[in-house]
Amino acid sequence: MKTLNLGLIGVGRIGTMHANNLNALRPQLADRGLEVNLWITDVAADYARIVAAGLGATFFDSVNAMIEAGVDALLIATGTMTHPDLIRAGIAANLPVFCEKPVAGDVESALPLLEEIAASNGRVQIGHQRRFDAGYLEAKRRLDAGDLGWIHTMRAVTGDMVPPSLEFIATSGGLFRDCSVHDFDILRWLTGKEIVEVYAKGSNNGDPGIGAAGDVDTALAVLTFDDGTVATASATRYNGAGHDVRLEIQGSKSTVVVGLDEQSAMHSAELGVEFPTGTSHQTFIERFDGAYRAEMVAFIEYVLGERENPCSAWDAVAASRVADAAQESLLTGAPVAINPVPVA
Ligand SMILES: NC(=O)c1ccc[n+]([C@@H]2O[C@H](COP(=O)([O-])OP(=O)(O)OC[C@H]3O[C@@H](n4cnc5c(N)ncnc54)[C@H](O)[C@@H]3O)[C@@H](O)[C@H]2O)c1
Known part of the structure; x- marks a missing residue:
């Protein structure tokens, strides 16, 4: 042994x-x-x-x-x-x-x-x-195999059920660096493409302490990739239906959704549709148990x-750079171009 x-x-x-x-x-x-x-x-x-x-x-x-x-x-x-x-x-x-x-x-x-x-x-x-979650791995396999055709739209979602403490929020670097950075990383990893521009908006309708700490409780980033493909990444601290991490990838031939299963944190508004019937995940630790x-x-x-x-340090810094740019866009109200991370 x-x-x-x-x-x-x-x-x-x-x-x-x-x-x-x-x-x-x-x-x-x-x-x-x-x-x-x-x-x-x-x-x-x-x-x-x-x-x-x-x-x-x-x-x-x-x-x-x-x-x-x-x-x-x-x-x-x-x-x-x-x-x-x-x-x-x-x-x-x-x-x-x-x-x-x-x-x-x-x-x-x-x-x-x-x-x-x-x-x-x-x-x-x-x-x-x-990068180790079964759903994201399967989405990558189908994307790489060409099953979806060419990709026109991606929508990434990260929703925590309840906010962390205000002390944590004050040192977290903001919602984009704390939560959406995972979406930025997975979008780069899945597509093999660089995000070259981000335009971000955010809102504060929950605990006023989050705004006072310089953060937003909900945010949306519009991302543009180096080939012009567009994506959105949204995040919130107040997703009452459960911990919600999903990604829709829509292509010219087909669409695949990561995180759409019996435990998805949502309900259908269509009459007679029971899906999903399971209990939603409550935390990121539950949602990504297998991946961790x-x-x-x-x-x-x-x-x-x-x-x-x-997952190299270089890759992680490339995702953090997108998060930094999203934070800058949130503060300035203008789209922010993203410089590539220099290769050491
Ligand atoms: N990948 C993910 O999904 C994910 C999720 C949560 C947190 N994180 C990251 O994990 C890190 C830790 O987060 P957490 O929520 O577990 O924090 P935490 O505050 O709960 O735990 C940090 C621990 O590190 C100890 N510590 C601090 N400085 C130390 C040092 N110099 N030497 C030895 N011990 C030290 C503290 O005493 C504490 O016990 C953060 O960087 C966070 O961004 C990643």
Whole structure:
């Protein structure tokens, strides 16, 4: 049995989810001759010691202590502002790194890091989990096979049921950087095309605190791709029907919809139509449960050299650049052209 020491940094909301998923994957990994040792560190040490005990993981009091003990790869699930320094620590120790999105708090501070990653041949996978979701994968397969014909319209939707805390909103970078960035990433990944312009609008009809924190509770971005194709990406913090993530891709031959199933967060207004009959997802963790697990398997395969990087830091920064431009358009009221991310 081969052993892999995975060092998880940050056991908050998403870090704990990844740790639980890695535990759930143990039998599947064992079938492949792999045993994962989960090592944990977090600045909130007392809390993290308790979490580590509950997970059957080993607590370390710093990232350096994990590196000195022989960790094989790092999983960064800390707050956004800490990502660049922790990625740097990983590549300096020549370790493969998985880091939650985004690469950095803003694109300008991510650009020098992209150069450092390239210069050191750093292995850095960023957490855009939709790339591992069964529905998006099937949509890509049909798109690549030409089943839809040529694409004329795409409509992406991300709806949270309830807003996060105002403290989180104040440091989130806004709805486009926090939520729609996943749609921007998946639209680039699905089409293989660049988004060259964005025009954004937003509204605040919910908690006035969201506006006071400088954000909007609902927003829409009109995206133009490099071949002229248009798409929309809408997001809201107030989708009472459930956590709603969908994408309609309409082509000259056919249309495919990701996220249209018995758990879709919607009701038909047509008489006699019962679909969908299931209970809608309540959170992104429920909606993307399978995708998050597949993302961890993909990272392990990347660490073992069994696959290419499924989501590079460069790709993630390209999606963040669209989010930055959407935020700028929201504030200025004008369309914003998007410069390509330089290749390091
Ligand atoms: N891919 C997704 O769908 C998705 C979803 C949610 C969050 N995220 C991203 O995950 C990251 C974490 O979000 P969260 O909601 O889990 O945050 P969180 O605040 O719940 O957890 C962060 C944890 O990191 C710890 N921490 C902070 N700085 C640290 C440091 N320097 N060293 C060690 N530990 C440190 C904190 O004590 C905390 O326990 C964010 O960047 C967010 O954008 C991604």
